Amino acid sequence: MVVHLAPDQEAFLLQRVRSGRFATMDEAVREAVGLLKEQEAGNIAKLAAGRKSLAQLFAESPFRGMDSPSGADLVAAMQASPYKDISLEPARDRMPVRDVTF
Numbered sequence: 239m240v241v242h243l244a245p246d247q248e249a250f251l252l253q254r255v256r257s258g259r260f261a262t263m264d265e266a267v268r269e270a271v272g273l274l275k276e277q278e279a280g281n282i283a284k285l286a287a288g289r290k291s292l293a294q295l296f297a298e299s300p301f302r303g304m305d306s307p308s309g310a311d312l313v314a315a316m317q318a319s320p321y322k323d324i325s326l327e328p329a330r331d332r333m334p335v336r337d338v339t340f
Contacts, residue, residue, distance in 0.1 A: 251263055251266045
C-alpha cells in the first residue's frame with residue numbers, strides 16, 4: 239500500500255522515527271491509525287451516551303405522548319418548571335460608540 243502524506247505530516251513522522259520513538263515509518267503510521275480508531279470508538283460511545291440522555295429527557299418530558307404541543311402547553315410547562323425563575327433573555331452590554339457624524 240502506498241500512503242501519501244502532506245509534507246508536514248511526513249516530516250513529523252520522520253522526526254519521531256529518527257528520535258527513536260518508532261523503529262519505522264510503518265510502525266508510526268500503524269500507531270496513528272490505532273489512535274484514530276480509539277478516537278472514533280470514543281466518539282461513538284459519546285454519541286450513544288448522548289442519545290441515551292436525550293431519550294431519558296424525552297421520556298421525562300411533560301410533552302411525551304403529544305404529537306405537537308400547543309403554545310398553551312408550552313407556557314403551562316414553563317410555568318410548572320422548577321427553573322421558571324431563570325431568565326432566558328441574553329445579557330446585553332452597552333456597545334461602545336464613537337462620535338459619528340452622518
